[in-house]
Amino acid sequence: MASIRLEHLEKTYPGASSPAVDDVNLEIGNGEFVILVGPSGCGKSTILRMIAGLEDITSGDLIIGDAKVNDKAPRDRNLAMVFQNYALYPHLSVYENIAFPLRLKKVDDKEVDERVQRSAGMLELTEFLDRKPSQLSGGQRQRVAMGRALVRDADAYLFDEPLSNLDAKLRGQMRTEISRIQDALEITTVYVTHDQIEAMTLGDRVAVLRKGVLQQVDSPRELYEQPVNLFVAGFIGSPPMNFLPASVEGRKLSLPIGEIELTDELAGQVGDRQILIAGIRPEHFEDASLLDDARRGQGLVFTAEIDVIEWLGSEQYAYIPFEAPDEVKRPLDELATELDSEQIRTQLVVTLDAESRVAAGAPAELWLDPTRMHLFDPESGENLTHGRGVDSPSLASASAGATGRAGSAGAGAATPASTGPAAGSGSSVGSAADRGASAAGHSRGAEPVPPIDSPTDA
Amino acid sequence: MRSSRNRLLWAVGGLVIIVYTMIPVAWIVSLSFKKGDDINNQKFLPTEWSWDNYRTVFDTDLFTSALRNSVGISLIATVISVTLATFAAYAIARLNFRGKKLVLSTALAIAMFPTVALVGPLFDMWRGLGIYDTWLGLIIPYMSFTLPLSIWTLSAFFREIPWEMEQAAQVDGATPWQAFRKVIVPLAAPGVFTAAILTFFFAWNDFVFGISLTATDRSRPVPAALAFFTGESFFQQPTAAISAAAVIVTIPVIALVLVFQRKIVAGLTSGAVKG
Numbered sequence: 108m109a110s111i112r113l114e115h116l117e118k119t120y121p122g123a124s125s126p127a128v129d130d131v132n133l134e135i136g137n138g139e140f141v142i143l144v145g146p147s148g149c150g151k152s153t154i155l156r157m158i159a160g161l162e163d164i165t166s167g168d169l170i171i172g173d174a175k176v177n178d179k180a181p182r183d184r185n186l187a188m189v190f191q192n193y194a195l196y197p198h199l200s201v202y203e204n205i206a207f208p209l210r211l212k213k214v215d216d217k218e219v220d221e222r223v224q225r226s227a228g229m230l231e232l233t234e235f236l237d238r239k240p241s242q243l244s245g246g247q248r249q250r251v252a253m254g255r256a257l258v259r260d261a262d263a264y265l266f267d268e269p270l271s272n273l274d275a276k277l278r279g280q281m282r283t284e285i286s287r288i289q290d291a292l293e294i295t296t297v298y299v300t301h302d303q304i305e306a307m308t309l310g311d312r313v314a315v316l317r318k319g320v321l322q323q324v325d326s327p328r329e330l331y332e333q334p335v336n337l338f339v340a341g342f343i344g345s346p347p348m349n350f351l352p353a354s355v356e357g358r359k360l361s362l363p364i365g366e367i368e369l370t371d372e373l374a375g376q377v378g379d380r381q382i383l384i385a386g387i388r389p390e391h392f393e394d395a396s397l398l399d400d401a402r403r404g405q406g407l408v409f410t411a412e413i414d415v416i417e418w419l420g421s422e423q424y425a426y427i428p429f430e431a432p433d434e435v436k437r438p439l440d441e442l443a444t445e446l447d448s449e450q451i452r453t454q455l456v457v458t459l460d461a462e463s464r465v466a467a468g469a470p471a472e473l474w475l476d477p478t479r480m481h482l483f484d485p486e487s488g489e490n491l492t493h494g495r496g497v498d499s500p501s502l503a504s505a506s507a508g509a510t511g512r513a514g515s516a517g518a519g520a521a522t523p524a525s526t527g528p529a530a531g532s533g534s535s536v537g538s539a540a541d542r543g544a545s546a547a548g549h550s551r552g553a554e555p556v557p558p559i560d561s562p563t564d565a
Numbered sequence: 566m567r568s569s570r571n572r573l574l575w576a577v578g579g580l581v582i583i584v585y586t587m588i589p590v591a592w593i594v595s596l597s598f599k600k601g602d603d604i605n606n607q608k609f610l611p612t613e614w615s616w617d618n619y620r621t622v623f624d625t626d627l628f629t630s631a632l633r634n635s636v637g638i639s640l641i642a643t644v645i646s647v648t649l650a651t652f653a654a655y656a657i658a659r660l661n662f663r664g665k666k667l668v669l670s671t672a673l674a675i676a677m678f679p680t681v682a683l684v685g686p687l688f689d690m691w692r693g694l695g696i697y698d699t700w701l702g703l704i705i706p707y708m709s710f711t712l713p714l715s716i717w718t719l720s721a722f723f724r725e726i727p728w729e730m731e732q733a734a735q736v737d738g739a740t741p742w743q744a745f746r747k748v749i750v751p752l753a754a755p756g757v758f759t760a761a762i763l764t765f766f767f768a769w770n771d772f773v774f775g776i777s778l779t780a781t782d783r784s785r786p787v788p789a790a791l792a793f794f795t796g797e798s799f800f801q802q803p804t805a806a807i808s809a810a811a812v813i814v815t816i817p818v819i820a821l822v823l824v825f826q827r828k829i830v831a832g833l834t835s836g837a838v839k840g
Binding site: 161255 | 737738
């Protein structure tokens with residue numbers, strides 16, 4: 108096992124005008140599970156291939172353990188890799204596929220057999236050892252590819268979208284399997300995916316990439332609750348965060364759904380910007396009629412015409428269309444293109460409790476928790492509210508402390524973001540300290556990150 | 566209803582083609598078993614089956630030495646040609662180098678060049694170089710005429726092998742040569758066999774070079790030697806003997822195809838990647 112350090116790593120393909128990977132700094136600790144995630148073409152696979160040695164490094168340093176390995180051939184780096192399409196050797200049996208790396212090292216037959224059997228046992232492949240890859244199902248092939256990596260005593264294990272060719276059910280199973288094996292073996296792992304569920308569930312830390320630039324490296328929770336910019340906010344979360352146009356008039360922030368008063372802290376951060384983008388996660392809305400009065404008073408209650416309702420049993424999604432001015436629409440459209448999701452119309456997605464009786468086509472009274480709102484600069488995409496302690500609400504309309512968890516039909520209690528409701532300082536110190544530590548992982552190449560003031564400001 | 570009628574049509578069509586292609590072969594086989602004047606019996610089958618012609622053919626030095634030459638020259642030309650083509654095709658499929666297009670189009674141009682146009686110059690050159698009427702003198706033209714086709718076939722095969730196969734091998738600890746030998750070549754085996762068989766057939770069946778670049782038994786291959794066959798007497802046509810010789814030289818070709826047919830057809834890469 109060893110750590111991997113990327114220092115100012117850069118990759119420019121010949122003939123390309125802009126780099127595919129731009130000044131990426133990242134340290135993957137010994138035994139750590141780091142996920143590289145981003146939309147297609149963001150350079151995540153390129154980074155992985157540079158680590159493996161399959162792609163030349165244009166500039167910057169790649170350090171594995173203590174040695175700089177920029178110019179070493181893949182075979183001298185002692186890394187194991189699982190490919191997206193598995194890349195099994197079709198002319199060899201499953202046994203020989205798994206044994207292949209050992210055969211190349213001229214390990215004696217007895218040890219080969221021992222290690223192949225152990226690796227096959229771990230992945231439940233023992234009964235398939237005599238078969239050829241063509242006789243296996245997709246999931247079995249995927250496990251053989253993993254077995255070929257795990258049989259080795261490599262310094263680190265690289266996974267390039269290993270589950271993307273499996274169907275949804277199998278993907279879920281393999282996800283837990285990978286997680287289990289990684290925990291058990293404590294192997295240094297770099298895992299590339301475009302699937303945010305994999306990213307959020309598997310990783311100790313997740314690195315979000317956009318056009319070759321590292322945006323944010325944090326624990327999944329930090330990424331969800333404290334995105335550094337519009338891109339990360341829009342990428343992480345499903346259904347995605349709502350982006351609403353917001354205009355500032357004095358101390359008032361006006362949204363298409365109502366007005367909120369700004370706090371001193373936030374007003375300072377907003378500065379003289381007139382137009383902002385407000386980001387609110389769907390689960391931070393609730394059907395106002397389901398809330399008790401105390402809770403109602405802490406948030407913004409507004410009435411909106413519901414366009415469509417999707418009832419999922421455990422919760423339901425309501426869609427509310429709204430108009431956005433061009434200054435806001437443009438960056439949002441760009442973001443939508445980048446995230447491969449075509450923005451057909453600007454609409455609000457709201458997660459409501461399954462109990463809610465709101466109906467499509469009728470106006471409904473909804474409630475919004477403004478402490479959870481993020482404000483973004485429409486030009487740079489920077490999150491102006493980043494670093495705001497979850498426990499120090501920055502919006503006047505919801506004063507700190509008393510939020511508590513609303514009795515029965517708690518607002519969106521199913522999502523991780525809502526697990527730390529206001530309350531005093533004590534309970535949140537742990538996560539705040541964690542945030543401080545992970546903040547060191549921010550890329551220097553990322554878009555301007557607002558300075559993070561002391562996280563424990565309670 | 567419809568499918569059974571379809572199948573019937575297919576069967577009839579297939580039968581017509583088989584008859585059309587097999588009759589000349591059957592005719593030659595039948596001729597080769599006709600003894601002496603029996604070739605004039607005006608019947609399809611011999612009146613009396615006899616191995617005489619085969620015995621005659623194997624007793625003639627002309628044929629035995631020609632057979633030796635043919636086997637030797639064809640095999641050597643095939644081995645060298647396929648080996649060179651494998652390396653060349655791998656480079657063309659995997660590397661980006663200047664002049665790649667030029668190499669490919671030159672190869673194609675060579676393949677399209679009429680052989681007859683080259684025979685004259687080669688004859689002169691070979692005499693000058695002292696390789697006229699030698700094995701080498703035939704191996705070189707066979708090799709150069711089959712290389713283009715082999716390169717094109719093989720590079721198509723190599724291109725179909727996913728890059729990841731080699732990359733996986735390299736990450737697993739293989740040197741580029743090991744990756745090539747242990748992963749790529751076995752996967753390209755159907756292509757290699759196809760190229761080898763095509764090359765072998767070209768060399769085995771060639772007549773033009775065989776007759777023009779040789780003068781004696783030292784290097785004359787079978788197709789050329791057949792032209793020098795004579796009957797037992799001046800008045801007798803050597804048709805039956807030639808037929809027997811033709812049957813003999815057809816056997817290796819059929820054997821090769823039967824042996825390697827499955828290799829050629831089998832898509833070995835199945836199961837390599839997702840599917």
